[in-house]
Amino acid sequence: MTHLRSKRLPRFAGRTAAAVLGLVAALGLGAIGEAKADAPSDSVGRWSDRAHGFASLAGGTTGGAGGKVVTVTDQAALAKYAAAPEPYVIRVQGAITAQPFGANITVASDKTIVGVGTGGELVQGEFHLEPGTHNVVIRNMTIRDSAIEGNWDCKDTDFDGIQMDSVHHVWVDHNRFSNICDGQLDVRKDSEYVTVSYNRFENNNKTFGLGWTTNVRTQITVDHNLFAHTKQRNPSIDNAAYAHLYNNYLTAQTDPGDPVWTYGNWSRGRTKMVIENSYYRDVQHPYQADTTAELVQRGSILKNTTGRHDEWGAAFEPRDFYDYRLDPAAAVPALVTRFSGPQKNIGVTLHVPGDYPTVQSAVDAVPDGNAVPVTIAVAPGTYREKVFIPANKPHIALQGTGRDRSDTVVVFDTPAAYGGSTGSATVRIAANDVTARNLTFSNDFDEAAHELNGEQALAMKTTGDRIVFEDVAFLGNQDTLMTDSPKLDVISRVYVRDSYIEGDVDFIYGRATTVIERSVIRALSRGSYSNNGYITAASTWTGNLYGFLITDSKIVSDAPAGTFHLGRPWHPGGEPAAVAQVLIRNTELPAAIKSSPWTDMSGFSWKDARFTEYRNFGPGAAVTGDRPQMSADQAREHTVAEYLRGADGWAPYARH
The missing domain is CATH 2.160.20.10 (Single-stranded right-handed beta-helix, Pectin lyase-like)
Known part of the structure; x- marks a missing residue:
């Protein structure tokens, strides 16, 4: 997508997943967004899918x-x-x-x-x-x-x-x-x-x-x-x-x-x-x-x-x-x-490496029209590859098997200048009913080392429905995480929980109904003392009541005070029926957030979008004329359940 943004100033490069996640831990973020202490085991036992004896x-x-x-x-x-x-x-x-x-x-x-x-x-x-x-x-x-x-x-x-x-x-x-x-x-x-x-x-x-x-x-x-x-x-x-x-x-x-x-x-x-x-x-x-x-x-x-x-x-x-x-x-x-005997939770687990050399080769092994769950268990390591889960391969779970999500990293370095915005994505999920847990997805394209027209570099793009990310990290700069749908008037739903997302420009964007809960969002500094970027760029279909919900989370930033926007309205191709809906509620905001945190984009006024806050706190929180607040009555209709339920009653949060 084309962005109107300030000129990038020199900034640090060469980050690693471990370094960034270590920084998150050092900030004392508590339970929100932390990696789990324990992870699924492949040791000999009742639920091992490896032969013993x-x-x-x-x-x-x-x-x-x-x-x-x-x-x-x-x-x-x-x-x-x-x-x-x-x-x-x-x-x-x-x-x-x-x-x-x-x-x-x-x-x-x-x-x-x-x-x-x-x-x-x-x-x-x-x-x-x-x-x-x-x-x-x-x-x-x-x-x-x-x-x-x-x-x-x-x-x-x-x-x-x-x-x-x-x-x-x-x-x-x-x-x-x-x-x-x-x-x-x-x-x-x-x-x-x-x-x-x-x-x-x-x-x-x-x-x-x-x-x-x-x-x-x-x-x-x-x-x-x-x-x-x-x-x-x-x-x-x-x-x-x-x-x-x-x-x-x-x-x-x-x-x-x-x-x-x-x-x-x-x-x-x-x-x-x-x-x-x-x-x-x-x-x-x-x-x-x-x-x-x-x-x-x-x-x-x-x-x-x-x-x-x-x-x-x-x-x-x-x-x-x-x-x-x-x-x-x-x-x-x-x-x-x-x-003993058949168990409902024994399914097919494909191991990477071991059974398959790459994540993509394991995805390719899943049958077209897959109707029952398949787990792709990814061992700790760095997998430098692009991964695409096509629409005809639903019901896949990507599961990192390390102790922490930083142990298992899927990474590539393509910018939009070389493959378009979609082509830049390290991982693309077009299928429905896909889950990812205990993993890190990264696009480590080094913006500081290149002067390109097209620095967007996605770590993840989804267009499928009923997508779950749990205990996952998304690492990037511009356009880190895109949650989208196959077309404007099709509603796809994405649930992100206990995870970490970082970036600088429009790094959470798209038209999918997306809930981010109990997570850490890190707004990276670009070195500016006036405008360091935008957290969201929603393009919600005007017929969809629910766009982005960020709730019970924590936004952190090393950017100077008053230099980061909460978001701006993205109208792809000037589409007037893409009217952003973003609610940030019960979330801690850093001093880096601007006092007027919403801004225009490509000639479209933020005031015509559906931007609201509800009971946020922290040094970046305020209630002013430039910060629309949702009423308590409205807030009761803008919960995690309401965003995700849909006609099929989807409730991925209910397992917690």
């Missing part, structure tokens, strides 16, 4: 990481992508009933299959991993109902839930298996580096077996699983080099009068098995071992158990291979009952 060793198990993300709702699409030679993250939405009954879905290497919410199901079918398959993740699925009524032993069928032969690096996590003819999970024929965690094994005869080989090669971790109303193989592990079972809950296997021999864990052949802090309730033969096998048990709790409780041999020490969190055995029933 043996599946994490020897290169790890990442599934379809680095490949495209697809969503499937039918058998043909599931079979197509699961068997493809390329890596894929395959999201299963809803129940898919396999035809014919007991049909196999062949899963090739480098695949992640994950249920959407708690509704992803494979009914009367099997996921089948053929010899040589490797690097597969199956998560958050329900696999059920391939049992044949009256055929309790299933010896004449081979309808497993998941079957794998001679594979390596497989993670089976947070699934529910129920009512399957033959094995719910069969790990066979020298399969290696397998982890089975947080699954529910229910209502079955032959549940979970490992072996079908005389070799002793398999390494397997089995943790935090529920085995309920399952007769045999919970699990039965034959000729495994190392089997580590911990924090599992086995219950309701005793059934007086049932002719089937029921048992819990069995260390068979030459298996070395370690059982830790598990819980056995109403189980016959809770753990047993062949004379040729070894079994070490420590810390488990047994309630109403009968039969064999075998322990002999030294087995091995799991911590010689990997670290893990061992929960108290007494907590296992409640913990496993709550957290």
Whole structure:
């Protein structure tokens, strides 16, 4: 956009994100706008989306990481992508009933299959991993109902839930298996580096077996699983080099009068098995071992158990291979009952770097028309790149994983002179329903080092609706943050909370309905003793009651007293129907704010715009004829909720 502004005077350059945020902290700004002390963890745990245990060793198990993300709702699409030679993250939405009954879905290497919410199901079918398959993740699925009524032993069928032969690096996590003819999970024929965690094994005869080989090669971790109303193989592990079972809950296997021999864990052949802090309730033969096998048990709790409780041999020490969190055995029933099986908050997380080398490559992997949330987890570091989230990729969350927002910076240095105002933006968000947290967005174009006609340099531009920025920093000079909409009479909404915004000329601008709450806004000095800049330049459509709301925030500045404007009305291209609406309320203002803080722009008078204040305070606050004040009655209709609600009742603030 074209600005009328005073000539820029010499000013400091070469700022860094850390330096500026350090300055903010040094100002003693309290809770408003501070970076969080804690950030999401990617450590081993119930909510980690990285494989742990043996599946994490020897290169790890990442599934379809680095490949495209697809969503499937039918058998043909599931079979197509699961068997493809390329890596894929395959999201299963809803129940898919396999035809014919007991049909196999062949899963090739480098695949992640994950249920959407708690509704992803494979009914009367099997996921089948053929010899040589490797690097597969199956998560958050329900696999059920391939049992044949009256055929309790299933010896004449081979309808497993998941079957794998001679594979390596497989993670089976947070699934529910129920009512399957033959094995719910069969790990066979020298399969290696397998982890089975947080699954529910229910209502079955032959549940979970490992072996079908005389070799002793398999390494397997089995943790935090529920085995309920399952007769045999919970699990039965034959000729495994190392089997580590911990924090599992086995219950309701005793059934007086049932002719089937029921048992819990069995260390068979030459298996070395370690059982830790598990819980056995109403189980016959809770753990047993062949004379040729070894079994070490420590810390488990047994309630109403009968039969064999075998322990002999030294087995091995799991911590010689990997670290893990061992929960108290007494907590296992409640913990496993709550957290095992599909979980609504397990989704698809794409890691940068690791899964994808850049933020943009992770965005590109999200499917067009995306309908369910995808998180792009960005590790601490500086990412010098431009990022564009197009309109056809909604429901993306950009999440910095450092302790502070300054740890993870997305930055570029394009000015408007080289790409236009929009083209200068480091990050552009055209999609709806996008969230960014715990990140810094910067345009570090050095104005002092260049004399250009077009010094505007955006850190962020949005045109999508329902955009949330939380614990985010926007760094720049002129035009730092533009919140816009696709066209004049389309209303887009943006919510900024607990964040930091800096700049000098029109550095918060556009026509989107924008709420900035509990944040710090820093008005940078350009070295002038008369006019150092303008905080806002709204271009609200005249048919929109709500433009910009800055509330419960703090404006700070190193500019001389009385040299900064609160804003001016921007009419792009002279558009008369763009009539700025800005309310600044309950916000601390610095001495740098002018006594007459609103000013004209491009021939349009500020007095024709909708500029108001309400209950501001600090050395820059005043009530004069040049500072319109909103009445208490009006203020009740100009709240965060009213600005953002819209026809769909959007309330992003309600989570706090």
